[in-house]
Amino acid sequence: MPIAPNFSSELSKEWEINFTQCTPSGYLKYTDLCNLLQLTAAAHSEIGGISFTDMQEFNQAWVLSRMRVEINALPKSGDTVVVKTWINSLENSRSVRALEMYVKGQKVAGCESFWAVFNTKIRRPEALALPFDHFILYPEKKATKESFSKINIKSDSKVLSNKIVFLSDLDIVNHVNNVKYLEWCLDYVDPSLILTQKIESFEMNFMKELSLQDEIKIQENNTENRSVFTISKDEKNCFALELNWKK
Structure with missing residues (x-):
């Protein structure tokens, strides 16, 4: 897909937490927290023209290499959360992406993630085949107190x-x-x-x-x-x- 008309280098996306995503305590599962972060990253890649579908023309995909998540509180069933994302760095085959989750304007979680471009045929990393210069990078804007390690x-x-x-x-x-x-x-x-x-x-x-x-x-x-x-x-x-x- 081409770059979307509403593309921005920062994305905010709303998600409603439903009961299937929660533990018996009524709060979001840690796994579903990661799913929402992953889906938001995918949505940003899609409007920016570097989604899975775009990359598959070159037998490429983004795969996660490292991830750090810091949690202040977990949202509960029925909450509407806002997930914000932007890119800290993007070059050749590697990218660092930041994500934050908010409930009613309060930050509840932050994430720093490290992604690699992966050739799905030869199963090896390689340089991104698509243009990405339209993304503004924010190397100093961190979502977590500590970086992944x-x-x-x-x-x-x-x-x-x-x-x-x-x-x-x-x-x-x-x-x-x-x-x-x-x-x-x-x-x-x-x-x-x-x-x-x-x-x-x-x-x-x-x-x-x-x-x-x-x-x-x-x-x-x-x-x-x-x-x-x-x-x-x-x-x-x-x-x-x-x-x-x-x-």
């Missing part, structure tokens, strides 16, 4: 489960969707910590893609204020999640 993975992690990747885990790029990794790990967190919103922030590192029928291992390592989950295949780490708990 490389998660420190320790060797003494506890094995929680072995799993096989099913069709329902895959997305349009034909690999496990980034939110699925988060869902798999959060299933092993004490439910009371989720229901009482004890997560202050979390980071995700995506290292290797997973595909249909892959056999994976989920592991965990805990300290007092931090939990690190890893997902591996053939003893090689594919994903890491760091949960930072409120003190």
